[in-house]
Amino acid sequence: MDIVKLDGVKKVYPLGKVTVEAIKGIDLCIEKGDFISIAGPSGSGKTTILNMIGCIDKPTEGTVEISERCTAEMKDKELTSLRHEFLGFIFQSFNLIPVLNVYENIEFPLLLGKNRMSKIEKTEWIAYLIEEVDLAEQRIQRPNELSGGQRQRVAIARALATKPEIVLADEPTANLDSKTGEGIIELMKKLNREQSTTFIFSTHDPAIVSIADHVIHLHDGLVVEEQRRQRDAGTR
């Protein structure tokens, strides 16, 4: 089942008097439970693609479907609800809320929109996520008291808090050293297996790319290569 479908997607940005074509026409299908990397050099359109899948940007041409819902005609409020219910985000700069501690940052998405979990369920689920990302000892620490790797682990737990179908990660390892970066990707892969959550991440680091099951290579706004590897045994 395709959870994400891009059909003839183009994105043009105005830049002063000229326009820049960031995406020149992409067709793409991503299956549920994929662990997929969008790879390519800077300026190849990785972030633009992720933004459109994440419903935080709209294509100039073509359609984007998330869980069989076309985002083109949706209003801001509907897109916000869609993001809340179906998507989780991991940012390159972690983007944690600085005044909230680890627990509160992970809890934050659960306090927005409709309450689908009871208070007990919520507490247990956050505790589980904190255990999974190995931050039990730091649960009451603020982001500025954590290392880069720890912050990104908080961001991963936060992205999974609402049990989304898709987690989008834009260069999640860019601000981390290679060892920590690999650790983060391994953690994402572990959660992908355990939660059956689709992970889509962008990177230009070949070492990170090699961990992905499905790699889409972009260059100058076009898909130049698509690789599918056999998933690890026992994934599904």
Place this chain on the structure above:
Amino acid sequence: MPVLVKIAIRNLREHKSKTLIIGIIIAIGITVMLLGNSLMETAARGVQRSFIDNYTGHVMISAKTEGSVSLFGRQGPQTGNEEIPRIPEYERVYEYATSLPEVRTAASQVSGFGLFSFEEKGNQFGILFGIEPENYRSMFPDSITLAGGRYLKPGEEGILLSESKVEEIEEDFGIILSPGDSILVSGIGPMGFRIRELPIRGIFRFEQEVEGLNQINFVDVQSLRALFGMVVATAGQMNLSSEETYFLEVEDPEEALFGGSVLETSESQARDVSEETLLDILGERRPGSYAAQIDAGAWHFILLKLEDESQVEPVIAQLNRWFATEGIEARAADWKVASGGFGSLADTIQIVFNILILIIAVVAIIIIMNTLVISVIERTGEIGTMRALGAQKRTVRRMFVLETLSISVVFGMIGVAIGAITIGILNLTGLPAPNPFFEILFGGKVLHPALPLSSLLYALGITVAIGIVASLYPVSVALRIQPVQAIQAE
């Protein structure tokens, strides 16, 4: 949403310097506003109390005029020496006004300006209130204290001089006036100056002395009518006697009066310039003589005190309706009109003060707004992240309004507390009026400011309003932040 309160409060703590800048502006603004309002309101109440109790009563009835008329003369554009018009159909008006159940007491009054003459030494200006002693005293029982002599007796001719006037005269001319002495008073009427010698019956001082009003002196009404030429003939349209029209027609009235031609050429004409006519022009000097000529029903004002202060507006409306129905050219007005510029002074100052507050509020709003916009821009990543995670625009709006309101309310309360403590101290110690202008404003020499609930609520209302208004623009900036900016933010 409790998490928003948490974020708002922690953000305020996190950005202490910004919070303090905004907070201190709000606290100072509120303190100034509360103090100013309290002083103004206490002063206004003091002035009102002082005037109602001592000079004007609650309601003043006067004749209808083009401009407004106060106890101290006509207001507005004047064509020179205009006299205050008399109340038409005085008896009927007085009877109707005093028959109203809301009216407790009534006193009628004639007002004007006079000069106290001291031959070659010069003149002293004075406000003259013509009264019927009994009525007036029952209306304003505690307004004056006698420093010497006694009060006017009913029907008795005489003047009560204010103590400060006596002191002024002594200072300027070295003349010591005492009860029992006589004083020459000139009045200005429709037919020019009239002079009268009045016995000083007493010297008084006002219980609540207001600078400017210490020029008031009380004269028996009949003498004042004579001084102002309020004779029967001048009631309504001015009808001049043939002797008077003769003097208006001649080219040189002095020559006509005193020149030889009048006395020498025509015996009959000489007889026309009788002693009576001369005294009428110069002002009668002997009590009782020619009294028949003075209009005993001529009054400028009827002052009313009511049983209940809340009835002022309805009583004024009722009286004015009755005047309109009966076709009487009279008008009822409140103490502010009666007091002339004095009563509206506090209002004017309050308006100026409110404009000042408005300017302070606008400046405060701009500073707060500016600081908040910077804060929003600094938090672009945070806001974008929240939006990306699924926070609707209303959530972002709530967060910023909560932050602004938290600062406004907390520092507003601090401002209120400082203001209230200061007012409390001033209430105990009293605030002395530094000059006569402030004496008028304070309604006395010392002001004991109080903190009315209305001022407190007003201050709190303004605090919240400043908070909300100041957050409007920053919130709109915050709402324009797109989730994609979270990704771009470093």
